[in-house]
Amino acid sequence: MVKPAVSAGARDTARYEPGRGxxxxxxxxxxxxQGRTAMVQPYLPLVAEGERALVFFGGTFSHAIRKQPLLTEAGLIDNFRVPxxxxxPYEPSEAELRTARAALAAVPDPGDLLFARVDLALDEAREPVVMELELxxxxxxxxxxPQGLERFAEAVAAALAVGR
Incomplete structure (x- = not known):
């Protein structure tokens, strides 16, 4: 898979089959x-079962979603697809929560983050792996x-109260 380091909704992203290097x-x-940073990462076939996005506010897990695969056609950059x-809504497994928390722990001062999103998929062994860490x-x-919106408002208020 090739994608820009900064993007939203898989803009300018495509996956490639073996032999299409x-x-x-x-x-x-x-x-x-174009002056952009390109990222290359392996395409995980089990993303077909859905990508998970775990959202954290102030370092605390808030909620998660699961979405269907986006890059369904190899070699196609489609900037008009539904992002x-x-x-x-999705209830993450303990392994997914552990993986997401480990990703956040790699960030200097993760408690200072107002929000973060950890995108996960399953590898061939069905273990969660980080696809993206969205800060x-x-x-x-x-x-x-809707509870996520309430938690976000509480995190903003708490950050303002301590002057972050």
Whole structure:
């Protein structure tokens, strides 16, 4: 998979089948020529079962969603697709929560984060792995989880109270 380091809704992102390395390289070169940072990461086939997004406020887990796969056609950059198809509330497993918390623990002063989103998928052994750690994220799926909106407001108020 090739994608820009800064993007939303898989904009300018595509996955490539084995043997299509030249196409992936052209994609990365296009991003670099635009002055953007290109990221290359393995495509996890079990993302077909859904990507999980775990949202944290002030370092505390708030809510999660699960969405359907986005990159359904190999080699296609489609900037007009629905960015989060089938997004619905999701109850993460203990392993998913542990993985997300470990990702946040790698951030210097994670308690200082007002919000964070950890995107996970399952690897071949069905273990959760981090796909993205979103620390500057416009979509926290607050419409899908009304309690998340309340928790976010509480986190903002708490951050203001301590002068962060």
């Amino acid at each position: 030249a196409d992936a390289e052209r994609h990365a070169r296009m991003l670099l020529d 989060h198809p089938g997004a619905a 500057i994220e416009p979509n926290l799926f607050l419409r899908i989880n």
